[in-house]
Amino acid sequence: MALTNSNNSGVYRASLLHFTNDPAFHQNAHAWHEDGLLIIQDGKVVAAGDYAQLKNSLPEGLDVHDYRGKIIMPGFIDTHIHYPQTDMIASPAPGLLPWLETYTFPTERKFSDSAHAQEVASFFLDELLRCGTTTAMVYCTVHPESVEAFFTESEARNLRMVAGKVLMDRNCPEFLRDTAESGILESEQLIKKWHQRGRQLYAITPRFAPTSSEAQIQLAGELARAYPDTYLQTHVAENTDEVAWVKSLFPKARSYMDVYDHYGMLRPRAMYAHCIWLDDADRRRMAETQSAVSFCPTSNLFLGSGLFDFERADALQVPLSLATDVGGGTSFSMLQTMNEAYKVARLGGSFLPALRMFYMATLGGARSMQLEGTIGNFVAGAEADFIVLDLQATPLLARRTARTESLEELLFALALLGDDRSVAATYAAGKLVHQRHAPDASHRPVF
Known part of the structure; x- marks a missing residue:
């Protein structure tokens, strides 16, 4: 594997989540690797899977971006938005x-x-x-x-x-x-x-x-x-x-x-x-x-x-x-949008599992746009648009996610309690395009 440390190539270790189907209609519609590895070359996905299975394929001396404790998943896909309405x-x-x-x-x-x-x-x-x-x-x-x-x-x-x-x-x-x-x-x-x-x-x-x-x-x-x-x-x-x-x-x-x-x-x-x-x-x-x-x-x-x-x-x-x-x-925030989606569904008599909401915000958007295989999941050859989600972004989110007992419960807490602060980093075509920095403690108000 001829990987290089370039600005749109790299190896990332974290929990990995992506979807292969709609959870509403298919069992085993998602892939979850609690200790996972995402390998990117020239802005495209090379592989995504368990760290233990992929680590030996890496060349000597290659830097691994360590995001353990966080979740890496495909970037969110927002299928309807008006940029001129930002200011209103x-x-x-x-x-x-x-x-x-x-x-x-x-x-x-x-x-x-x-x-x-x-x-x-x-x-x-x-x-x-x-x-x-x-x-x-x-x-x-x-x-x-x-x-x-x-x-x-x-x-x-x-x-x-x-x-x-x-x-x-x-x-x-x-x-x-x-x-x-x-x-x-x-x-x-x-x-x-x-x-x-x-x-x-x-x-x-x-x-x-x-x-x-x-x-x-x-x-x-x-x-x-x-x-x-x-x-x-x-x-x-x-x-x-x-x-x-x-x-x-x-x-x-x-x-x-x-x-x-x-x-x-x-x-x-x-x-x-x-x-x-x-x-x-x-x-x-x-x-x-x-x-x-x-x-x-x-x-x-x-x-x-x-x-x-x-x-x-x-x-x-x-x-x-x-x-x-x-x-x-x-x-x-698509996380805040999931929060409201869940409530709309409940008011209408339906129940939206967290897995379905995260599917709709990733592979569901890609499929709706006829872009499956290009964006929306981590199949080999897909464009490497991905995000790093921080389960400890706020004290309440950290406290709640520490007490979850299943992936569904963990994702539900993230959807209902998360927002822009939960996004630790965003990558487009393998390149870091946003990184959230913790507030500088020296500038906190003193009461």
Whole structure:
């Protein structure tokens, strides 16, 4: 094994966790190595397994990064988030539509300024990495400058990111409006420049059906067929007022989801945020087409949108992933998002084991994005995006995890009590991109 001590190669000793299947449908769907070894070469996984079995394969004199007492797992995958809404997170409003009018649209107006867009994109990506998120599906704004700024910052960090220019040609302020034709032309130019450039991927991004004319949605569907390996992302059935609005705008459609289906927008690599107010016909079409759900519990609770129905989604085996939905969502942390996901499921009569939540935040996201084998677990050849989780990040977390008696119990405590402080380090393509430092005791206040 010709390993070298380079900045994107290395050997890491810790407890290892990753998934090979969905725990909801398969036994033995995860791999857990209490004393494990992760071997990285040139930004890719070489091997992951028990330390005792792999240690003899290492060359003499190679440094081993010792994270014993911590957990190494694949980086989190956030399948729905708005980077321009970073500065308006935690803004009060009585519901989705007034929240858009009062806060979202005025905030997004500023992203015609490339310098502003780049500064926000830089902070946003650093915040994701601080929270252990190494891949996200990201909404920019209607401005091409916002997309350029985002991909420029992501490329500089060598991250695996998906993003796109919002398409919006009606029912929005004039200052955020494109046209059916201009929006598609700008999207195609951005696809040609950024899609599959390094680790960057493009998503065709109609905001949601009410803010795109039928002509724009039709052209978006045609663009998706012309570039079948691109992504497609939008919102659907988040809020009952929104559903009623769509019914008035598209009276011939059987349902909100049927609007998108009519224009050929259900397909692999299509990500639909929320999916609360669907029926089984909608869910069946999603499963048939491998269109995925992005479940956004913190924003669903924050905006009072409703409770996602796990029972019906699982019955029809719709691909599921987990997302923060900042800025409707109230945290960049996927651990805090798991906390809220568990509670949403309980209120809806379902139970989410911790293993299922960590699956949804890693391999579940990768599968929903058709990226299994590239990201999301530690199979040989996968890109080495991984995080180091500290079970002693806070006194309460340390006390609780010291008393757990199973992996499920340990992970449940981490999901319910963890946050950004639990992420000791984040690696992208084998390179350290975030490291949490303990507070300097000399600067603590004295009472």
